[in-house]
Amino acid sequence: MRIAVIGTGNIGGTLGTKWRAAGHDVVYGSRRAPGDGPGGAPVRAIGAALADAEVVVLAVPGSAVAELVAAHGGALAGKVVIDATNRMGAPEFDSRAAIKAASPDARYVRAFNTLGWENFADPVPSAALFFAADPEARAVADELIAAVGLEPAFVGDADATGTVDALLPLWFALVQQRGGNRRLALRVVQ
Numbered sequence: 203m204r205i206a207v208i209g210t211g212n213i214g215g216t217l218g219t220k221w222r223a224a225g226h227d228v229v230y231g232s233r234r235a236p237g238d239g240p241g242g243a244p245v246r247a248i249g250a251a252l253a254d255a256e257v258v259v260l261a262v263p264g265s266a267v268a269e270l271v272a273a274h275g276g277a278l279a280g281k282v283v284i285d286a287t288n289r290m291g292a293p294e295f296d297s298r299a300a301i302k303a304a305s306p307d308a309r310y311v312r313a314f315n316t317l318g319w320e321n322f323a324d325p326v327p328s329a330a331l332f333f334a335a336d337p338e339a340r341a342v343a344d345e346l347i348a349a350v351g352l353e354p355a356f357v358g359d360a361d362a363t364g365t366v367d368a369l370l371p372l373w374f375a376l377v378q379q380r381g382g383n384r385r386l387a388l389r390v391v392q
C-alpha cells in the first residue's frame with residue numbers, strides 16, 4: 203500500500219517504521235525539511251506526501267488536525283484516512299467531524315489511538331487493537347493493524363468511533379494502576 207503518514211513523532215514514526223519494514227510504500231508528510239524519516243522512509247511536504255497515497259494516517263497533535271485537513275481536504279477524497287489522533291480534554295477525542303467536513307468522500311478509520319506507541323513498536327503477543335472503520339476501509343485497517351503485530355478487533359463502522367475511544371481512559375487507568383507500565387494492552391478471549 204502507498205501510505206502517507208502525517209507526523210514523524212512517536213506514533214507516526216513508529217507506525218511508518220513498522221509498515222515500511224513490512225514492505226509497504228511509506229512516505230511521511232511533515233513540516234520538516236525533506237530527507238529521510240524514521241525507519242528510512244522519505245519525508246516530504248504534507249501536500250506532496252498526500253498526492254500519491256492510497257492511505258493517509260494522521261499522527262499529529264489533536265489540536266492541529268482541523269487546520270491540517272481543512273488545508274488538504276481535496277487530497278483526502280476517496281482515500282482511507284486513519285485517525286490516530288486524540289484531542290485530549292475536548293468533548294470527543296476523535297477528529298471525525300473535521301475530516302468529514304473537509305473531505306466528505308474520505309473513508310474514515312478510527313485506530314491506533316487507544317494504546318501507547320510502545321505497543322506498536324513492540325506489541326505484547328496476542329494483544330488486540332480495537333478499531334472502527336467505514337465498510338470500504340475495514341480490510342485496509344485489518345491489514346495495517348496486523349502488520350504491526352496486533353490482532354485487529356473490529357467494533358463497528360465509523361459511528362462506533364466513541365466505542366473505540368471509550369478504551370482510552372481505560373488504558374490510561376490500567377497503566378496508572380500498574381506502576382506506569384505503558385507496554386500494556388487488552389486481549390479478546392472467546
Ligand SMILES: NC(=O)c1ccc[n+]([C@@H]2O[C@H](COP(=O)([O-])OP(=O)(O)OC[C@H]3O[C@@H](n4cnc5c(N)ncnc54)[C@H](OP(=O)(O)O)[C@@H]3O)[C@@H](O)[C@H]2O)c1
Binds near residue numbers: 208209233263317319
Ligand atoms: N504517544 C502515544 O503513545 C499516543 C498514543 C495514541 C495516540 N496518540 C495521538 O497521536 C498523535 C501523535 O502523538 P505523538 O505521541 O506521536 O506526538 P509527537 O511525538 O509530539 O509527534 C507529533 C508529530 O506531529 C507533527 N506536528 C506537531 N505539531 C504539528 C502541527 N501544529 N501541525 C502539523 N503537524 C504537527 C510533528 O511532526 P513533524 O515535525 O514531522 O511535522 C510531530 O513530530 C496525537 O494526537 C496523540 O494524542 C499518541
